[in-house]
Amino acid sequence: MQIKECIVSAPGKAILHGEHAVVHGKVALAVSLNLRTYLRLQATSTSKVCINLPNINTFLSWDVTALKQLLPDSGAELGNVNELDAELVRMLRNFVGVSNGTLDTRSMAILAFLYIYLCVFAQSGELPSLTVSVWSELPTGAGLGSSAAYSVCLAAAMLCASGTIPSPLSDQENTARWGEVEMELINRWAFQGERIIHGNPSGVDNAVGTWGGILRYRSGKTTALSRVPMLRILLTNTKVPRSTKVLVAGVKDKMNKFPSIINPVLESVDAVSCTCEQTLTEMASDTPTPEHYNVLEELIDINQHHLNVIGVGHPSLDTLCRVTLARGLHSKLTGAGGGGCGITLLRPGTVACSVVQNTIQDLRDCGYDCWETRIGAAGVQQHSPLAVKEEVLEVLARY
Ligand SMILES: Nc1ncnc2c1ncn2[C@@H]1O[C@H](COP(=O)(O)OP(=O)(O)O)[C@@H](O)[C@H]1O
Ligand SMILES: C[C@@](O)(CCOP(=O)(O)O)CC(=O)O
Ligand SMILES: [Mg+2]
Incomplete structure (x- = not known):
């Protein structure tokens, strides 16, 4: 052949x-x-x-x-x-x-x-x-x-x-x-x-x-989101190994054990995603304002707490959130969690370059890899x- x-x-x-x-x-x-x-x-x-x-x-x-x-x-x-x-x-x-x-x-x-x-x-x-x-x-x-x-x-x-x-x-x-x-x-x-x-x-x-x-x-x-503002995102790899398969199975076990507790958390994550989508659409139609970024940051914090509740957090991710918050930036895990990577939202223009550079240095001092990424490839x-x-x-x- x-x-x-x-x-x-x-x-x-x-x-x-x-x-x-x-x-x-x-x-x-x-x-x-x-x-x-x-x-x-x-x-x-x-x-x-x-x-x-x-x-x-x-x-x-x-x-x-x-x-x-x-x-x-x-x-x-x-x-x-x-x-x-x-x-x-x-x-x-x-x-x-x-x-x-x-x-x-x-x-x-x-x-x-x-x-x-x-x-x-x-x-x-x-x-x-x-x-x-x-x-x-x-x-x-x-x-x-x-x-x-x-x-x-x-x-x-x-x-x-x-x-x-x-x-x-x-x-x-x-x-x-x-x-x-x-x-x-x-x-x-x-x-x-x-x-x-x-x-x-x-x-x-x-x-x-x-x-x-x-x-x-x-x-x-x-559904492709065509109307989205230019988002600046910092990616951090805590380098803590994990397996998606194991983490996904762990969430299922928790759902089976505590359905009335975990199901509402997943409903709330759904509402976070929908509110984020709505905010991004608004930002794309109007000029993005500091208030829009306040909402995006609050959603990141809420979701990170939810992800901890369903058992996919990790001390290395808690450190990421704490270190970035000390510089006024908000982070959450991304993907399956349990280690691995997190994302940090950067405010375009309003964030002085030194804040980003200092945050990257702080995270590297923790032993993490950290870099700004381009999205939408x-x-x-x-x-x-x-x-x-x-x-x-x-x-x-x-x-
Ligand atoms: N470049 C690659 N070469 C071979 N296998 C890969 C490669 N990238 C990913 N894989 C497979 O995917 C697994 C990692 O998947 P997963 O635990 O879902 O993590 P993630 O998708 O977040 O990187 C690896 O252990 C391997 O089985
Ligand atoms: C946890 C999950 O939502 C994303 C997993 O992503 P990753 O394999 O950790 O890159 C699982 C899934 O959607 O299949
Ligand atoms: Mg995967």
């Missing part, structure tokens, strides 16, 4: 409000980041399928003939794009030697890769020999949606290499995006990848990785090698 080589990328995300609540049908507001995951897919004649994941120090390969044993004899459909094929996941666990219930999310990255590879290529008729290398500018397992950016890249590359979707690149363009129909398909396969890595994802992260921009997300419905893209930064191309070409 002649497959099409490709390089694709997808952005990470920050959730402004609604993490965890969104898993239970509430609204989330999320933005794409200017940090991306890159994937290169190469055709080979080695009769092997190889995966190189330098961010998580994982390099593996399998014989195509061994992978063919996993295909059903009957020619029955393998892995449907709308639901996870639990039997295939079970077989893959046995195949790679991962026990059910493992917390090793690195193994989950392998399972997600093999799952999407088998399903997409089985549908197109043949399992090809290939090498996939992935490199990300995102910290992995830190709340910035690295698992979704990874899953979106896997889905886009495999759908494109198999010819299921066309390449959007043309002679004039070295970077291009797919149309709505193709992006919908990429997003659905990426969601299956997220299911393998996260257990019970809401789908918000893969939606941002696919569409990019600033999104409102609720129960599978994505493009969603999944295909690139010709000419359009990829030299250092990224160099890492991808190393394997």
